[in-house]
Amino acid sequence: MQRTDFSRMACSIARTLDVIGEPWSPLVLRDVWVGLTRFEQLQADLGISRKVLTERLNHLVDQGVLERRPYDRRPRYEYVLTEKGAELVDLLMVMAGWGDKWLAGEAGPPVLYRHHACGEISGVDLRCTRCGEPMHANDVDPLPGPGATV
Amino acid sequence: MQRTDFSRMACSIARTLDVIGEPWSPLVLRDVWVGLTRFEQLQADLGISRKVLTERLNHLVDQGVLERRPYDRRPRYEYVLTEKGAELVDLLMVMAGWGDKWLAGEAGPPVLYRHHACGEISGVDLRCTRCGEPMHANDVDPLPGPGATV
DNA sequence: CAACGTCAGTTCCCTGAGGGAACCCCAATC
């Protein structure tokens, strides 16, 4: 157990990191989201080692985040987002929003998002599921929940 | 751990990963958020190697996410979130929300969040900054932005 | 004032994960 195992911690952040916390995994998801769904495409776009790409794809499939499916009679496969995976992409959008705000600098954001519902270039906003008001780290108290066994 | 440097990619996700993508970094931020702000506390709570904890804290301070400040006349320091860091915690809340939904299982979420504004136990919801409607990965088209030089 | 304790790191060695390049397998096409 050299590399510490996050999956057994009583923390949803740690558990989520166990799914996409390894290096490259979020970028693999991003690429799949924007339509780079094949091994060679991913490898070329990311410059990732083929060995590691294989490992990451297998792990993401095992976790139910991606689905591996054939697209030819030849042994050719593409990776597509499951529902579980698509909701992880929501997380990536929030991540991109933070990067746009704090890291983009003069040049401005590298990618813009057009919202289908209103057609506008926009970003995400975090709001309370209950009351609809803004909900940020400082607007919240963390309390132990039912799964908080240690 | 990242042999490859993500910070120069024209992608806000990759750049954000360069700040908190290393193993342990998100958990360090989580701990600081909930009040574990000192070296010994973090080390004990996470079980992280002291060497790596030092590296992560330095990196997070360099990135302007944490601030290192003395709390005694002795050489004692605590780490506190900057505004930049607090907004990263927003990201962690979204991450926790995903983990709660997809990984918590029978036991239920290990942590609950009480929203100050309404007093309810709640979660975050992603909405469009412009129109206020729900905004998820599938509700959006990514377009090249001003900083999209490759 | 010497001994002790505490916090906040450093230093050391050892293992294992990532990088990189070469190699392999399969099915279709030339």
Place this chain on the structure above:
DNA sequence: GATTGGGGTTCCCTCAGGGAACTGACGTTG
């Protein structure tokens, strides 16, 4: 039958993470 091209495996090498011991600054206690 040889070639091509996608989708991986296998190999070696280096460097990052784990773990534990060590250090140094500064109070407190006897």
